[in-house]
Amino acid sequence: MATHTHTQTEHEHMVHHDHVHHHDDHEESFVSKYIFSMDHKMISRQFLITAVVMAVIAMTMSVIFRMQLAWPGEKFAFVNALLGDKWAKDGILDPNMYLALVTIHGTIMVFFVLTGGLSGTFSNLLIPYQIGARDMASGFLNMLSYWFFFLSSVIMLSSLFIDDGPASGGWTIYPPLSAVPEAMPGSKLGMTLWLISMTIFVVSSLLGSLNYIITIINLRTKGMKMTRMPLTVWAFLITAILGVLSFPVLVSCVLLLIMDRGFGTSFYLSDIYIGGRPLDNIGGSPILFEHLFWFLGHPEVYIVLLPALGITSEIIATNSRKPIFGYRAMIGSMLAIGFLSFIVWGHHMYMTGMNPFLGSVFVFTTLLIAIPSAVKAFNYITTLWKGNVQFTPAMLFSIGLVSSFITGGVTGIILADSTLDINVHDTYFVVAHFHIVMGLSAIFGMFAGVYHWFPKLFLRMMNKKLGFVHFWFTLVCAYGTFFPQHFLGMAGVPRRYYTNSNFPMFDNLVDINEICTISAILGALAQGIFLFNFFYSIFRGEKAPQNPWNSTTLEWTTPMANIHGNWPGALPVVHRWSYDYSKPGKSTDFVPQTVPLEEGEVDGGGH
Amino acid sequence: MKLLVLLAIVLLIIAGHQLLRIIELSRGLKKTKEWELTDSDNDRMGKAMLVFMVLFFAFFFWQVARWNDRSLPAAASEHGLKIDLLWDANIYLVTFIFLVTNFFLFWFAYKYRGHAKAKAVYFPHNNKLEMAWTIIPASALAFIIIFGLKYWNEITSVSEDPNKVLVELYAKQFDWTARYAGKDGKLGTTDFRQISGSNSVGMDTADVLGSDDILVKNEFHIPVNKEIVFEMRSRDVIHSAYMPHFRAQMNCVPGMVTFFKFKPIKTTAEMRNDPYVKQLMAGINAQRKINGEEPVEFDYTLLCNKICGSSHYAMAMTIIVESEADYNNWIAKQKTFKTVAQK
Numbered sequence: 042m043a044t045h046t047h048t049q050t051e052h053e054h055m056v057h058h059d060h061v062h063h064h065d066d067h068e069e070s071f072v073s074k075y076i077f078s079m080d081h082k083m084i085s086r087q088f089l090i091t092a093v094v095m096a097v098i099a100m101t102m103s104v105i106f107r108m109q110l111a112w113p114g115e116k117f118a119f120v121n122a123l124l125g126d127k128w129a130k131d132g133i134l135d136p137n138m139y140l141a142l143v144t145i146h147g148t149i150m151v152f153f154v155l156t157g158g159l160s161g162t163f164s165n166l167l168i169p170y171q172i173g174a175r176d177m178a179s180g181f182l183n184m185l186s187y188w189f190f191f192l193s194s195v196i197m198l199s200s201l202f203i204d205d206g207p208a209s210g211g212w213t214i215y216p217p218l219s220a221v222p223e224a225m226p227g228s229k230l231g232m233t234l235w236l237i238s239m240t241i242f243v244v245s246s247l248l249g250s251l252n253y254i255i256t257i258i259n260l261r262t263k264g265m266k267m268t269r270m271p272l273t274v275w276a277f278l279i280t281a282i283l284g285v286l287s288f289p290v291l292v293s294c295v296l297l298l299i300m301d302r303g304f305g306t307s308f309y310l311s312d313i314y315i316g317g318r319p320l321d322n323i324g325g326s327p328i329l330f331e332h333l334f335w336f337l338g339h340p341e342v343y344i345v346l347l348p349a350l351g352i353t354s355e356i357i358a359t360n361s362r363k364p365i366f367g368y369r370a371m372i373g374s375m376l377a378i379g380f381l382s383f384i385v386w387g388h389h390m391y392m393t394g395m396n397p398f399l400g401s402v403f404v405f406t407t408l409l410i411a412i413p414s415a416v417k418a419f420n421y422i423t424t425l426w427k428g429n430v431q432f433t434p435a436m437l438f439s440i441g442l443v444s445s446f447i448t449g450g451v452t453g454i455i456l457a458d459s460t461l462d463i464n465v466h467d468t469y470f471v472v473a474h475f476h477i478v479m480g481l482s483a484i485f486g487m488f489a490g491v492y493h494w495f496p497k498l499f500l501r502m503m504n505k506k507l508g509f510v511h512f513w514f515t516l517v518c519a520y521g522t523f524f525p526q527h528f529l530g531m532a533g534v535p536r537r538y539y540t541n542s543n544f545p546m547f548d549n550l551v552d553i554n555e556i557c558t559i560s561a562i563l564g565a566l567a568q569g570i571f572l573f574n575f576f577y578s579i580f581r582g583e584k585a586p587q588n589p590w591n592s593t594t595l596e597w598t599t600p601m602a603n604i605h606g607n608w609p610g611a612l613p614v615v616h617r618w619s620y621d622y623s624k625p626g627k628s629t630d631f632v633p634q635t636v637p638l639e640e641g642e643v644d645g646g647g648h
Numbered sequence: 649m650k651l652l653v654l655l656a657i658v659l660l661i662i663a664g665h666q667l668l669r670i671i672e673l674s675r676g677l678k679k680t681k682e683w684e685l686t687d688s689d690n691d692r693m694g695k696a697m698l699v700f701m702v703l704f705f706a707f708f709f710w711q712v713a714r715w716n717d718r719s720l721p722a723a724a725s726e727h728g729l730k731i732d733l734l735w736d737a738n739i740y741l742v743t744f745i746f747l748v749t750n751f752f753l754f755w756f757a758y759k760y761r762g763h764a765k766a767k768a769v770y771f772p773h774n775n776k777l778e779m780a781w782t783i784i785p786a787s788a789l790a791f792i793i794i795f796g797l798k799y800w801n802e803i804t805s806v807s808e809d810p811n812k813v814l815v816e817l818y819a820k821q822f823d824w825t826a827r828y829a830g831k832d833g834k835l836g837t838t839d840f841r842q843i844s845g846s847n848s849v850g851m852d853t854a855d856v857l858g859s860d861d862i863l864v865k866n867e868f869h870i871p872v873n874k875e876i877v878f879e880m881r882s883r884d885v886i887h888s889a890y891m892p893h894f895r896a897q898m899n900c901v902p903g904m905v906t907f908f909k910f911k912p913i914k915t916t917a918e919m920r921n922d923p924y925v926k927q928l929m930a931g932i933n934a935q936r937k938i939n940g941e942e943p944v945e946f947d948y949t950l951l952c953n954k955i956c957g958s959s960h961y962a963m964a965m966t967i968i969v970e971s972e973a974d975y976n977n978w979i980a981k982q983k984t985f986k987t988v989a990q991k
Contacts, residue, residue: 311903394906397804432693533892
């Protein structure tokens, strides 16, 4: 405890010094304020804007390949306009480009939008604000984290413009397909760029995550016990720990692949005859790659999901005007999910030829995850019960998240069962499952976060009505896109097929694909409403008051200005947990964390 | 033309800008802030939640009614029937959870939609409730795990049937080859370095066991009611041998041999007469007519189900299941590796 206080004071002192200095020469240069900024709020904005750009690109890709799936062989002028004659002659998508789009869509969405974008934006914004810190433990590392992220984004996008096209072996880049350049055009330079980009991405992620962990452990303000922290901060903490433990494994996985590709090793390669000749590589195994990849790949699912669940916990409590139901159970569930996520990766590999007994162990561990997930879902629903529900756009998206978390989660119970996985593995049933449970939930969480904390990000308010319209369009189109895909999977349609028209057995599924695609196009167009609202409100939105949602947490105790150091005076002192909404005997329906407990008042929901 | 489009876009932007100016100016006159929720907002959104729920569930049942009979026909293999049984049990269970929990979510959102005078109930936790929804899912999962693993062990166990038929499925970009063990009942060894135009699967020519092996492309036959043991291999990248009608799938991985076994219980001819399959094919042929294509009959298909390159989507083989006598006739007519190689 002594060291803790020591670090706290030291940091306080340090930042205070900065603060004074800041007043001396008031004008910060453009470069240090907007580009190489070390302020957590600016870095958060940088992550968000980058993620928005990446998301638009990845979404456009999905529209292009969805159109190919619904109307194979049709000519689309706009596809030709975007991709050129090489990849879409006469507006018909090339099969290699189809695979490239699927691959880069997945990569960008999983890593750049929902990992970098989601954690980068909200961990950066909310950790210092909600624990009462002046900034991240290391502003410099934080800045590096963003710029590595930016660099890796640029490299990933640059691969779209090279002659052979970008990586196209699927976002899971299984070797030998990804290791042998003769296997497909995308395994040439495009794959090299993918690997470099992802390595740099991991550097960014590690710098960020370490910073988040250190900040949360060391820089909590006086009174901010771990059990008083908002669930957002808990979620960011567990996410960061997952990232630190799993992303390095991806680097090792990628490094071995780079060795196999360029330096003649055989970690993943054996007995291969391709391009008219046998390769020299002997003794390796692609299964090793799959183990290493999914050792990251599965925790990654929760790296994507947990921040969204944290954000939602906070927003649902605030807007139900009720404490989150089962605060400690929520923390326990997140810890359990985080722990279990490390021992379930094999459920992606039931059909790889991995020993079936090993498969049965993974069935057991995977299905265990359903328990904490169910607890979380029930707790959200109970939080709404007898609440005074305020339907802000953020709240709408949070409810959307709970719905998609349930709808996509239940099919996970089926896929986790190796026996049932035999027939739907790698089909559209899986595509439907993970898009709903992970894709929709995480992106809904991200939207919720943007609408809710927009006042803290840009000091202005987003337009409510446009938010409503955006939400309903998005929710309807999202289910319209992904729900029918369960039926494609049950008809046995494999994923990553350029067209389903090659086999008569799928001929009767045309209308299902059309519904998916039309919903996807409408859903994509609806994002225009969001983009307009977002960029318009940054510059012209109504000025935000200090605490627009009548929230209890610390970020709403600072004035609406971008103050370096966050609080103009001393740091706030915390006296209670963050969920005192509608507490009996209080005059308002929320009690900020900075209000001291009354005599005899019990803190933390009766614990 | 392009100039006109450009001009139209510029005009649209100007018009939009002017419109926004008007909205912004009129906003200054109002007392309430745009972003503040009113009781009528909450009322409308709460009701919208209920409407959405009804539409969502209607959409769900509409899909089931319209598309459920386009699912794969009942399994055509012995173990597949067990998978189907377990699948049905699981689907009913998760559909129930899906409907009930989504119902409570949207119902509570509607019922407790806020208004200015309402006060929420302070209800931070309840150990009994939390215990209940930990224990109930846990016991349901125990059931799922036990049955799932029982079947999984049966399906993946090593075949001890002395009358089994051994078939190798050999994958390469972008086709399949099936190899039968021949009279000696043993597959010859292989060596990828011996792959050539006339030896496409890399048979080890020095191994006599391989001389009576039979290699076929495009279509392979298997006898009904006999255990078929598949050995899977790949020449170049990972492929996956997916035989959805039999509920069978296994990756083909370069550098190793993988296995899957099943016992087909319906011949191709029997499947073509199955009422469910008939209605399925009627739907398929109706669509083919619209596309201007010839009608087709039902066939079992082997598909590639692991991304393997540009023609991944076109990598398939037809499977014919027939009586043992027909199968024996067919296999007797096939040329052995030795006779093909001597030519």
